Amino acid sequence: MQFLNGITLLLVYQLVGEVTVRLAGVPIPGPVLGMVMLFITLWIRGQAPESVEQASSALLAHLSLLFVPAGVGMMAHFDRIADEWIPITFALLLSTVITMVVTALVMQLTTRWLVKPVAATEEQGHE
Amino acid sequence: MNEPGLRDIWVYLSTSPLLGLTITLVAYGLAYRFYLRTDSNPLANPVVTSVAMLIGLLMLTGTSYSDYFEGGQFVHFLLGPATVALAVPLYQQFSRLRQLWLPVTISLFCGVVIAAGSSIGLARLLGGSPEIQMSLAPKSATAPVAMGISEKIGGLPSLTAVLVVATGITGAVLGTKLFEWIRVRDDAAKGIAMGVAAHGIGTARAFQVSSQMGAFSGLAMALSAFATALLVPWLVDLIEYLLPV
Numbered sequence: 001m002q003f004l005n006g007i008t009l010l011l012v013y014q015l016v017g018e019v020t021v022r023l024a025g026v027p028i029p030g031p032v033l034g035m036v037m038l039f040i041t042l043w044i045r046g047q048a049p050e051s052v053e054q055a056s057s058a059l060l061a062h063l064s065l066l067f068v069p070a071g072v073g074m075m076a077h078f079d080r081i082a083d084e085w086i087p088i089t090f091a092l093l094l095s096t097v098i099t100m101v102v103t104a105l106v107m108q109l110t111t112r113w114l115v116k117p118v119a120a121t122e123e124q125g126h127e
Numbered sequence: 128m129n130e131p132g133l134r135d136i137w138v139y140l141s142t143s144p145l146l147g148l149t150i151t152l153v154a155y156g157l158a159y160r161f162y163l164r165t166d167s168n169p170l171a172n173p174v175v176t177s178v179a180m181l182i183g184l185l186m187l188t189g190t191s192y193s194d195y196f197e198g199g200q201f202v203h204f205l206l207g208p209a210t211v212a213l214a215v216p217l218y219q220q221f222s223r224l225r226q227l228w229l230p231v232t233i234s235l236f237c238g239v240v241i242a243a244g245s246s247i248g249l250a251r252l253l254g255g256s257p258e259i260q261m262s263l264a265p266k267s268a269t270a271p272v273a274m275g276i277s278e279k280i281g282g283l284p285s286l287t288a289v290l291v292v293a294t295g296i297t298g299a300v301l302g303t304k305l306f307e308w309i310r311v312r313d314d315a316a317k318g319i320a321m322g323v324a325a326h327g328i329g330t331a332r333a334f335q336v337s338s339q340m341g342a343f344s345g346l347a348m349a350l351s352a353f354a355t356a357l358l359v360p361w362l363v364d365l366i367e368y369l370l371p372v
Contacts, residue, residue, distance in 0.1 A: 017211070029271060031271050034211040035213050035214045038211055042218040057215070063330060067327060069199030069200065071177075071292035072151075072181045072182055073286075076192040077285070077286050087250040087253035087254055088290070090249060091249035092297065094245070095249055095266075096267070096297045096324050096325065097297075098241060099320075100305055100323075103235075106234045107315065111313065115226065
């Protein structure tokens with residue numbers, strides 16, 4: 001029952017998100033608005049209910065499975081991908097590598113510069 | 128006498144969602160087991176193996192993608208509630224996030240802008256059509272978000288979904304090696320980079336490295352879904368303005 005309540009709640013937030021986005025003409029996708037609204041709800045309540053936690057960890061534990069049908073969609077785009085495989089392959093690979101390297105370095109450097117004292121005490125506290 | 132019977136069964140199966148849904152789960156189950164057998168070698172990423180198995184099977188049996196998707200859509204649909212579900216890890220990591228809010232905000236902004244900007248720029252440089260450029264732009268965001276943005280900026284949502292998966296796989300396969308090379312060892316930095324660049328598939332990989340890295344990756348994926356939705360349409364306009372074709 002817990003799981004069912006949790007999944008229902010997630011769907012309700014997604015539904016409200018989708019409807020709001022369409023009514024208000026906001027340029028963000030419905031599930032993202034649903035996520036923001038759920039986050040605000042959890043924040044106001046000061047805790048995540050067991051049911052939502054269960055449903056959320058069940059969905060997120062097998063997150064890669066959910067991408068499989070979209071990946072199989074490659075077969076519907078074989079022609080297009082074959083036509084433009086050079087820009088697709090190189091832009092995708094290089095851009096992903098650049099994004100990961102730059103983001104990791106920026107995060108590491110800004111953490112060192114901006115929050116070093118706090119982070120250090122926090123880590124000591126944990127150990 | 129056997130022939131028509133078998134054909135009837137095939138006619139039933141090929142038009143019912145049952146088969147598509149079942150083979151998706153079976154293929155993923157096998158792929159995941161294989162992945163564990165290889166000691167979670169990133170090259171044996173279960174998404175790669177299961178997609179390859181499914182495409183092979185569909186082509187062998189002459190089944191179209193739209194027939195397969197009758198069943199596959201049930202799994203695909205769950206990406207929406209899974210995006211909403213990201214609010215939970217986000218909330219649970221909120222105290223760490225608050226402490227690191229400034230580095231996280233800066234890295235996230237850089238990551239999202241670079242992910243979209245570099246893919247449009249590189250695709251344009253290599254002679255990709257405008258449709259390809261726009262389909263690539265939101266590739267680092269999780270699938271439902273990326274598809275929504277792709278539609279808004281003039282890409283092909285279904286092609287974007289494929290590119291999103293390919294991006295996630297690239298990140299999951301290369302991520303840990305890349306971080307070793309550039310000597311980034313902090314789980315927060317690795318997780319943020321993984322989540323920004325490679326969304327859910329990267330996050331699944333991050334959780335195998337450490338739960339801390341996974342949490343940060345999930346957090347980055349949630350925040351970058353939001354940031355990508357806000358920034359990318361605006362970034363596309365800016366690029367069009369600065370570098371008209």
